Amino acid sequence: MEKIKVLEIGPGNFGIGGRSVITWNWYVNWDFKKLQIDFFSYDMAPQNFKNSIEINGGKFYYMAGFYNLPLLFRPIKKIISTFKLVKANSYDCIHIHCGNSIDSLIYYLSCKFFCKHIILHAHSTNIDCNSTKPTLALKVKQILHKVCRQFVRNQNLSYLACSMSAASWMFSPKIFKSRSYSIIKNGIKISDFTFKQEVRDKIRAELDIESKFVIGHIGRFAYVKNHIFLLDIFNEIYRKNSNATLLLIGTGVLESELKRKVHILNLDEAIIFYGSTSNIYEMYQAMDCFVLPSHFEGLGIVAIEAQTAGLKTICSDAIPKEAQITELLEYMSLSDSPEKWAEKILSYNTGYERKNMFAEIKVAGYDIADSAKQLEELYIECTEKTPDHFA
Numbered sequence: 163m164e165k166i167k168v169l170e171i172g173p174g175n176f177g178i179g180g181r182s183v184i185t186w187n188w189y190v191n192w193d194f195k196k197l198q199i200d201f202f203s204y205d206m207a208p209q210n211f212k213n214s215i216e217i218n219g220g221k222f223y224y225m226a227g228f229y230n231l232p233l234l235f236r237p238i239k240k241i242i243s244t245f246k247l248v249k250a251n252s253y254d255c256i257h258i259h260c261g262n263s264i265d266s267l268i269y270y271l272s273c274k275f276f277c278k279h280i281i282l283h284a285h286s287t288n289i290d291c292n293s294t295k296p297t298l299a300l301k302v303k304q305i306l307h308k309v310c311r312q313f314v315r316n317q318n319l320s321y322l323a324c325s326m327s328a329a330s331w332m333f334s335p336k337i338f339k340s341r342s343y344s345i346i347k348n349g350i351k352i353s354d355f356t357f358k359q360e361v362r363d364k365i366r367a368e369l370d371i372e373s374k375f376v377i378g379h380i381g382r383f384a385y386v387k388n389h390i391f392l393l394d395i396f397n398e399i400y401r402k403n404s405n406a407t408l409l410l411i412g413t414g415v416l417e418s419e420l421k422r423k424v425h426i427l428n429l430d431e432a433i434i435f436y437g438s439t440s441n442i443y444e445m446y447q448a449m450d451c452f453v454l455p456s457h458f459e460g461l462g463i464v465a466i467e468a469q470t471a472g473l474k475t476i477c478s479d480a481i482p483k484e485a486q487i488t489e490l491l492e493y494m495s496l497s498d499s500p501e502k503w504a505e506k507i508l509s510y511n512t513g514y515e516r517k518n519m520f521a522e523i524k525v526a527g528y529d530i531a532d533s534a535k536q537l538e539e540l541y542i543e544c545t546e547k548t549p550d551h552f553a
Contacts, residue, residue, distance in 0.1 A: 165198045165219070166545055167252065171244070171269050172259030172283075173203060176211040180381075180463055181259055181285045184324075184348045186211070191534035194218040197541060202247055204228035204240070223247055237268055244272035254545045255279045257537075261286035261460070263311035263332060264303065270314055279544040282314060283346070284323035284332030287482070288458040290386045292415045320544060324348050327482040328460040346537060347484075348463045349530035352523050354443040355470035357516045365448035369434065374407040375511050378449030378473075380442060380464045381456070383414030388455045388478070390423065391500065395453065397427050398504035403511060408433045411445050446471035451510050454481060455496065455503070461485055470523045472516035476507055487526040488519060 170189075173182035182205075189199060201207070201215060204225035212222045225243045228236060248256065256277045260266040266282050273280055289307060291300040311334050321343035323329035329343050337343060366372045377396060381387040389410075396408045410433065417435070424433050439445065446452070452468035454477045459465075465485040468475045475491040485491060494503055523529070 166196060166254045166541055167198045167200070168541055169200045169202060169248070169251070169253045169256045169277075170259065171202045171256065171273075172265075172285075173201065176205075176207050180460075181261065184285075184463060185259060187349065187351070187530050188534040188537055190214075191531050192538050197538065200251070200253075202244070237264075240265070240268050241272050244269055248273045248276045253277050255281065255541050257281045257283060257541075259283045259285055260332070262289050262303070262307045263314055264306050266332070267310040267314050270316075270319070274316065274318070278318050279320070280316075280318055281320045281322060281540070281544070282332070284321075284328040284343075284460065286458070286460040287325075287327045287331040287480075288386070290384055292384065295385070320344075320540070322346050322540075324461040325482040325484045327484075345484075347527050347533050348461050348466065349528050349533035350463065350467055350470060350523075351443075351530050352470055352520050352528070355446060355467050356518050356520045357472040358447060359516075361444050362447040362516075365444055369409070369436075369448065371407050371409075371434075371448065373405070375403060375405055376407050376409055376448060376450045377507060378409045378411070378445065378452050378468075379454065380411040380445065380452075380467075381454075382412045383416040383420055385416070386457050386459070387412075388457050388496075389416065389420050391455050391496070392453060393420065393423055393427065393429070393433075394500040395455065395503040395507070396433070397429065398500045399507060400429060400432055402504065402508060404432075406432065406511075409436060409445070409449060410434065411436050411439065411442065413438050443467070443471075446473060449473055450513070451476065451507050453503075453507060454478065455494075456480060457496070459485075465491060466523070466528050470519050470528075472519050474510045474514065476503070487528065488522055490519075 170185060173185040176182045176186055199220045202223040206224050207222050215222050228239055231239055256273050258266055258269045289300060289303045291297055321333055321337060323343055323345055330338050333343060379392060383389060399406050424430055446468055452473045452475045454462060454465055456478055458480050462481045462485045465475055465477055469488045469490045477491060477493055478496045479493045
């Protein structure tokens, strides 16, 4: 059997961003006897990821110099680079991972003449920005997004989304209302995240937080994650319980700004900026409550991971309802005060039973092996059918 040649466009900051993490988790579960997978990104991949891609017969292509360009020239760079790459290679299928229709239209137009089978995958429900508050540029992008999504339509397009909310955001109203898309659940390796007391004890000892009430958050320091509000919530928690600790896992452009706010609130000794880690699944074990007050999420895979770890999980009502796969997850409004959020979180201060959630998460359909198999079968299926299949 000749290998099916697939190009993955979009994921790039491997090991950090949610979109790249889930794509990579799918990747390592694919059958490389059937598939040759190439990646294309404007982020340089760490060497260990590039090595893995090459060992499995694929190639990693990098959009060199992208971040050195003025913002207005970056779309042109994307178009030219994508056009040249796709023209020079014969791909059976191109999988475009995007958070907005501006990028999806750019990539689609660059690929449409060279590949009969293009998949557009929605991973978000809004446009992120590098500020703690919405900007004029963000509002302009949101308008452009609504315009562009009307033009990302063709018979050789297949539409996927991580949630119905992501589908509603990314696709035109006509496509969304007709349900001309499929939901591919963002899976995880369930066994890695299920609760393990020995791991909890080890991590808490390493961090010197054995006796602490630990509130946790995992996510890059960006507007979408709403860390400013999270710090306000923790400030209220700490006022009522000085034994509390906030454990922040991640890095990002807003890190310095967040640390300044922590210092102003006089919470330096109560908050741990842990940074990034490849053992993210272990960090959930050390927490007592997981809090996700995001402005928006495509799904919120960290909420799935937290529930798998048996954690009480408090999310903003901007998180898609599909994330609530167990009774452990509760929603709160972003219009509620930090005091009200703190009260809810502190209700778990006395502890609760951490259960093994493997069976529940498996039944809910979030096993990474299952969703990876769905995508693998789609790659094979779409190359066996004519473009009319996607009309």
